[in-house]
Amino acid sequence: MLNSVIVVDDEASIRTAVEQWLSLSGFSVQLFAHAQECLAQLPRHFPGVIISDVRMPGMDGLQLLERLQADDPDLPVILLTGHGDVPMAVEAMRNGAYDFLEKPFTPQHLLGSLRRALEKRQLVLENRRLHEQADLKSRLESTLLGMSQGLQQLRRQVLDLASLPVNVLIRGETGSGKERVARCLHDFGPRADKPFVALNCAAIPEALFEAELFGHESGAFTGAQGKRIGKLEYANGGTVFLDEIESMPLAQQAKLLRVIQEQKLERLGANQSISVDLRIIAATKPDLLEEARAGRFREDLAYRLNVAELRLAPLRERREDIALLFEHFARSAGEKIGRVAPPLPGAQLAQLLTHDWPGNVRELANAAERHALGLGSPNIEVAPAGQSLSEQMEAFEAQCLRAALRLHGGEIKAVMQALQLPRRTLNEKMQRHGLLREDFMMRE
Template sequence: MTLNSVTLVDDEAAIRQAIEPWLSLSGFEVSLYSRGEDCLAQLPEHYPGVILSDVRMPGMSGLELLDRLQTLDRDLPVIILTGHGDVPMAVDAMRQGAYDFLEKPFAPQALLDTLRRALEKRQLVLENRRLHEQADNRAQLEATLLGVSPGLQTLRRQVLDLAAMPVNVLIRGETGSGKELVARCLHDFGPRAAKPFVALNCAAIPEQLFEAELFGHESGAFTGAQGKRVGRLEYAQGGTLFLDEIESMPLAQQAKLLRVLQDRQLQRLGSNQSIEVDVRIIAATKPDLLDEARAGRFREDLAYRLNVAELRLPALRERREDIPLLYNHFLRGAAERLGRPATEPSGALLGRLLSHDWPGNVRELANAAEREVLGLSPSTEEAAGQSLAAQQEAFEAQCLRAALSRHKGDIKAVLAELQLPRRTLNEKMQRHGLQREMFL
């Protein structure tokens, strides 16, 4: 459906046959119905066009159709076609929300002008809705993928763009960097959000059980196969299948997954019947799949199928300015979950957090916050080797990054907030490797 769509509802075949070719030649995409009930049953959500409806029809009248359409979408333009003597009825329809009415017989140009005005209005309404939805999605995503660093801001933009696209996505990132959370966001902010999100860790499934887990099986397909089982692919029908640690998938199952992606069909283990599947695949990996393919551990053709679009998640050490925000978030969550008070982290603790390399990334940081709520002191290894000067340097760098991010590189605003002379700020930014352009 496009923004030149017109749906004509009229019980008279002669009227439909006269209007349809003329509208088609005028550049409209026309759908025809003889009954209002059929129009309602077939009309897609957020229909991007205009409804033309006769008033007097068997079954549902044009006014009843208008009322039902208003319930579905108050901004959908409905133009009423009236016969002689029905003008007062059409005026009532305008009061009920109809866009306009035309009295039969009408001049072709009058209908064209009315349709074009209605379509322009429809386009503005849908564009306005889209912008509002984008703003709502951005706000929700900012509350889910926390961070003010340039890397996180870029990641959020990429997630919003890719969420709406019907393509497979490969997520690259270190252990604990939040790959499943990003996969969930790609699902939740896209058109498949109402359908299942199914996650499978490929490294956690024994090789001999992998095929049955992914594709399902029929009763008696193998020893111990009691009853029919729906596999993860089939269970994700219409939605998203997240395959974590995809590099661990056995080579034999990689070939079968490739066939499913190509044919959009699968067969349960022990069955010859093909089942249609409509599933978006989001895969996650730590190593480069093409490196794995060159080493003979992964199919190159499957790697290309999965990597239509790629997202790289920055390690936590690459976005240290996000650590205080994330740590406070995890502190509050752990305190609420454990029924303990949440206290603000001290400057010494923040310095220690900022100077640590976080090999376990966000997962390790969340664990540290939970230990803090439980009253367990940080491990000796975490604090070892960090001098006071190193902790002060790390904390200073974090403060500068946060201020530059908040003000989007506006140096005057940063100077005012931090109460620093321009020369001092320049020296500190140079020492910490910070450039204004990184935060624009």
């Protein structure tokens, strides 16, 4: 239950009396003598109610109401009025005020109105939260594409972790989308308006690694012309994505560990520490603890990075996503050149579904772009290791159903006609493959 209340009144005796009544009833009370002070310190999405006198010097209660309504029309405002201000207060309620109390008023009258206003505020904020979650989920579904159970679980994990202040380790094969997932963890969290700095540890020469991460002062080493801000300092307040973290030199691992532990760093050639607020997201293909046991990685750093772990399944383990991703990449490539990508023949779709995809999503995107540009497809092996014929046929059937449902917006009759299936057979196949028509229906 919300219990935050702001009281705005230029009369000290009224402020004191209201504060005593409300505090004794368990409310958290903040007092202001002037409306301008309230506006200056009012937090965004204030989870409570404003109680304000109407007649005040400077900005009065009606002007305060107007300003509050402009920022948040659902914020409850209770006005305190003198006898002569009642018609004015009634008009204010037509303009958005929640209630008005005529002075002198009893504590019971005030508490009753306040509790009702707080209940309303709680419902509004909960409704907003649900809408925001639905919006985030929709945006994430259009960013991390896929219908497989693995992708659905990954999206849930990303939404859960995005808002948490913890470091994350992403494990996955080359081309599986580790940077895209890292970007989602940043974009869907509270640091979204701060920098996202991506760094591939395998691409930086060891001699330049420290300067790249930590920056340097002028003259710190031969060729250090002027002061340079390092990647970690530049990302202050935001997120640093360290791809192929297993390639980081051991000497720099120790310095990174200190930054994580102390939230401070020093530029090369400097004696003064700089405070930084960072979230570290690291990505690796091998197991960092196995790398540590082999002496190639610091075990203490591995534990610091792996507060939470996300595993990205290779494309061969989520074949039901292949056609959807191929269609997306082909359409995007066609749009760039003003051309509609040609439809994919069934035989080629079967090849896509049975290929082993060692390059994962990156390889699939390349194949889709070549198709959209009319350049043909690269050589594709059609016999994935460890997958039986029946498994390949099941994957192909599931994808045909998914494509038809998507094409016809979940309209069952149209899908039945397109696939020439009776309703009962279609329902059984959809149930076996975990397909729901609601997931394919056109949304406004």
